[in-house]
Amino acid sequence: MPVWHARTEPFRLDGKIKVLGIIQEQHPDRCRLFMQWHQMDWPILVDSLNLLRVAAVPYTVLIDEKGIVRSINPSQEEFETFVDSVSSPHDECDDAINALPGSPDLEKLKLRASMRQTAEAWAAYADSLFLWGGDLRLDECIHAYQMASSNAPDDGWLHFRMGVAHRSFFDLKQSNSKDFTKAIESWQAALELDPNQYIWRRRIQQYGPRLDKPYSFYDWVNQARKEITARGEKPFPLRVEPGGAEFAYPAEKNTDSIKKLSEPDPGGRVFRDILPAIQIESTIVSATDASKKALRIHLRLQPNVAHAFHWNNEAEPLTVWLKSSKGWGPERVFLQFPNPPMVTDQSPRSLEFEIVQHMGENSHELKGYALYNICEEINGTCLYRRQDFTIQLTQP
Amino acid sequence: MKKTHHTILIHSIPCVLFLLFTVMSHAFEKNSSFPQYSFPALENGKPVSIHDYWGEKVVLHVFASW
Numbered sequence: 210m211p212v213w214h215a216r217t218e219p220f221r222l223d224g225k226i227k228v229l230g231i232i233q234e235q236h237p238d239r240c241r242l243f244m245q246w247h248q249m250d251w252p253i254l255v256d257s258l259n260l261l262r263v264a265a266v267p268y269t270v271l272i273d274e275k276g277i278v279r280s281i282n283p284s285q286e287e288f289e290t291f292v293d294s295v296s297s298p299h300d301e302c303d304d305a306i307n308a309l310p311g312s313p314d315l316e317k318l319k320l321r322a323s324m325r326q327t328a329e330a331w332a333a334y335a336d337s338l339f340l341w342g343g344d345l346r347l348d349e350c351i352h353a354y355q356m357a358s359s360n361a362p363d364d365g366w367l368h369f370r371m372g373v374a375h376r377s378f379f380d381l382k383q384s385n386s387k388d389f390t391k392a393i394e395s396w397q398a399a400l401e402l403d404p405n406q407y408i409w410r411r412r413i414q415q416y417g418p419r420l421d422k423p424y425s426f427y428d429w430v431n432q433a434r435k436e437i438t439a440r441g442e443k444p445f446p447l448r449v450e451p452g453g454a455e456f457a458y459p460a461e462k463n464t465d466s467i468k469k470l471s472e473p474d475p476g477g478r479v480f481r482d483i484l485p486a487i488q489i490e491s492t493i494v495s496a497t498d499a500s501k502k503a504l505r506i507h508l509r510l511q512p513n514v515a516h517a518f519h520w521n522n523e524a525e526p527l528t529v530w531l532k533s534s535k536g537w538g539p540e541r542v543f544l545q546f547p548n549p550p551m552v553t554d555q556s557p558r559s560l561e562f563e564i565v566q567h568m569g570e571n572s573h574e575l576k577g578y579a580l581y582n583i584c585e586e587i588n589g590t591c592l593y594r595r596q597d598f599t600i601q602l603t604q605p
Numbered sequence: 606m607k608k609t610h611h612t613i614l615i616h617s618i619p620c621v622l623f624l625l626f627t628v629m630s631h632a633f634e635k636n637s638s639f640p641q642y643s644f645p646a647l648e649n650g651k652p653v654s655i656h657d658y659w660g661e662k663v664v665l666h667v668f669a670s671w
Contacts, residue, residue, distance in 0.1 A: 210668050213664075226661070226663065227658050227661045230666045231644060231666070232670070233668065234669045234671070240647060240670045241647055254645065260632075260642050260644070261667060266667055268665075268668075269665070270665040272639050272658075272664075274659065275638075277636060278634060279635070281635055292662065340644070411671070415671070427670075429670070
């Protein structure tokens, strides 16, 4: 994109063309940072649902004064011809099309879906809710996609878009991993229906194992922030910071480099967290290519806010130990989440790791435990606790 | 890099928009009108359509930052 930007910028500044972008990302605000980094300031439109139904990106499209597509992925010569072309005369019909309204009436679409009870009507309502309904109507949006999908279970687009809505709901609530898991399941269902949709595939790979990654998705973020700061600007904040899987680089082969670290509680002597004070959830993302026998596991540990539990950040950091599992090689057995600077907090902790499958018989479970320092209520008792967990593995 | 299917946005003037899903080969094709969708602008969330740029030559990039 920066190459095209350099190519078109003189013409844009001369007023000969307008430049626009349509972003195909789950987290479109990351594009704002990307644009700031590359000092590109043309308008960006958001198409997380992929209404344009592109199977892959990028595309550059030349559109004339009447909205007609004149070239897709043009050559330099085609671009120059386009810039120099003379437009046809303006007529009254142009004005009619140009006067079309911008966003739909959600209540009328809802009524229409309720009356018709068709996949198309529910999908139209769901798409519109996602685009124009705001964060507070995401649950309605998911319900509408469910209604649409129940009428057309083989429509991969509905599964994909339902996954987008689930992941957005997960990012909004930050309360549990169920919606993240449902997002992955929805995208996997979509890809099973049409394996040629690379936008769908990328959405899974964004969170998936390194063996399945075409590239690091967001390795540019830290570099961008450094360069923007060095210019004396303040980098745009991100609504959701990229996680480990989104930074991770691809692996060319199965790696099994288990660090030889001492198990922190081999005798199981640390008191168990019975209540529990911490809720542990997992989301498993398998490779989109079944020949790549790897899983990426996203662990999420959330303090039980109903009992006002909070992390004690002045003690040892959260530690997770993974036990060996027959047929699976963890990338690491020992994980730690560094304490944030504040003394206490209630924010969820996310840890990620990968396991690779060996030949032969495989266990369907991965066991491990978490050790953490947690306090009950403000100025309440602080405890060091252990919680054992079992993750049910999906065979890739 | 193949595209499949097509979503058409039909505007019934003066009121409601309805999204109708039909099976077509491409979302946008050479020498055809670009789909009249409205998308939220990243800057402020307001609806913007390519057809808001009527009368202008547009270079449109469909992309992702990854």
